[in-house]
Amino acid sequence: MSDLTICAIFRNEGQYLREWLSFHAFIGVKHFYLYDNNSTDDSRRVIASWPGQAMVTVIDWPQVGGQNAAYRHMLETHANSDDWCAFIDCDEFLTPQGDVSLRQALDWFEPRCNGFFVHWLMFGSSGEVEAKPGLVTERFLRRGYESFPPNQVGKSVVKLNKAKDVRLCHLIQCDGPMLNDAGEEIDQNGNGIHTGISHNLLALNHYYTKSLSEWRSRRAIGKADKKPGDADYQRTEEDFHRHDQNVVEDLTAAHIIRRMRETGTL
Secondary structure: OOOEEEEEEEOOOHHHHHHHHHHHHHHOOOEEEEEEOOOOOOHHHHHHHOOOHHHEEEEEOOOOOOHHHHHHHHHHHOOOOOOEEEEOOOOEEEEEOOOOOHHHHHHHHOOOOOEEEEEEEEEOOOOOOOOOOOOHHHHOOEEOOOOOHHHHEEEEEEEHHHEEEEEEOOEEEEOOOEEOOOOOEOOOOOOOEOOOOOOOOEEEEEOOOOOHHHHHHHHHHOOOOOOOOOOOOOOOHHHHHHHOOOOEEOOHHHHHHHHHHHOOOO
16 A cells, blocks of 8 residues: 655745644654745744654755646656655645545555646635734635635546656646546646636645635735746736635535544644
């Protein structure tokens, strides 16, 4: 049975990293490969003080707009590994659905494919304008409806020794078909959008907006796969309002946090 690792690029995520690492370690992630893209906050201190810090490998990655290059570095460095690797961001939480465990989800995909696609569940601001204390997964409990168009987007999880190339940050190409958890094939030469939204086993909870003040702070940093001067380097205020859907209460991730507290792992 193959384990799951996570590859992510980050910049100034210090206030969120402990929750994000703890959540994923609790559901069964084996190791984290984190590419530090010119952070100026306390991200490194947070990682070093996290109880599971031995599970984290930090790579300095100063290249501006270097997300896809970091992903290619991950593929080249671990080309002989038979682990699964999820290429996600630090505002995305890989969340098992219902009574399904991460191990059960991986076991479902294992005989069927060498790569799979996890669809977003896009969470809104829950009405927060200014940031409040607390965990992301407990502050933001409302999201868009299941067929909300941004949920057509997702991220790739691939067997590292079967990976071929980085199509874009949403699509890591692999040998053989890439499936979602409805068994539908994903176009590996496409744009990271698949209309057959499915969250049978796993969802990628995307805390895209958070509060309006957090959105503005994130916006100022710019996108990890773009360079200053690119037309879409910074997100817009309109982008916040377009994604700020809060019509469905979803406590799935919050229930995982509750279990973590009950077991003393948070």
